[in-house]
Amino acid sequence: MTITADAPVATGPARSTTSRPDRPLAPTFPAYEHLTDPAERVLAAVVRRIAGDPSRWGHLVRQGPQRSGTRIEVTEGVEVWVIAWPTFQATELHSHGEATTAYTTVAGAITEIRPDRRGRLLPRTFVPGVVQVVRPGEVHDVRNERATPAVTIHAYSPRLSSMTFYGWSAGRLSVDRVAGPDDLGAGAW
Numbered sequence: 001m002t003i004t005a006d007a008p009v010a011t012g013p014a015r016s017t018t019s020r021p022d023r024p025l026a027p028t029f030p031a032y033e034h035l036t037d038p039a040e041r042v043l044a045a046v047v048r049r050i051a052g053d054p055s056r057w058g059h060l061v062r063q064g065p066q067r068s069g070t071r072i073e074v075t076e077g078v079e080v081w082v083i084a085w086p087t088f089q090a091t092e093l094h095s096h097g098e099a100t101t102a103y104t105t106v107a108g109a110i111t112e113i114r115p116d117r118r119g120r121l122l123p124r125t126f127v128p129g130v131v132q133v134v135r136p137g138e139v140h141d142v143r144n145e146r147a148t149p150a151v152t153i154h155a156y157s158p159r160l161s162s163m164t165f166y167g168w169s170a171g172r173l174s175v176d177r178v179a180g181p182d183d184l185g186a187g188a189w
């Protein structure tokens, strides 16, 4: 499937439930340079710093048939992962609980898909050099749509303790399942 920058796309299996998340959806793609929230800027800077130092994560990349991640570091308030994306891997639509997320691509290209207020799923592809922020309650799907593997660096603050996964039907999100701390060890992102 080819996705262009302005074409709504389908993601995940269609579901018939009609409930909606409590929080508003995010139609925008804030770039690091334009972040005004100090905490978001700090988190984005953490990602950019680690992404710029392959000695921190290069030896941890394990490209296999499935998406896989390794925790690079954990502090009291932040955890950082390096994630390997084989070709044509996707996360499903999800949000990160109470955590703010910043991430960047360090190899290949990653496509992020977000719902907008008009009931569309809008993709945007990130190559190395751009840090993206996902605020608490914002929903996205992250994919490697390309035929070459990709690698990303993700930081979560506070530490990732839950994730909510969503179905998408008739232009609406519905909560599919909530993953708690015990479910996140293998990485879901």
Ligand SMILES: [Fe+2]
Binding pocket: 094, 096, 101, 134, 140, 142, 189
């Ligand atoms: Fe995510």
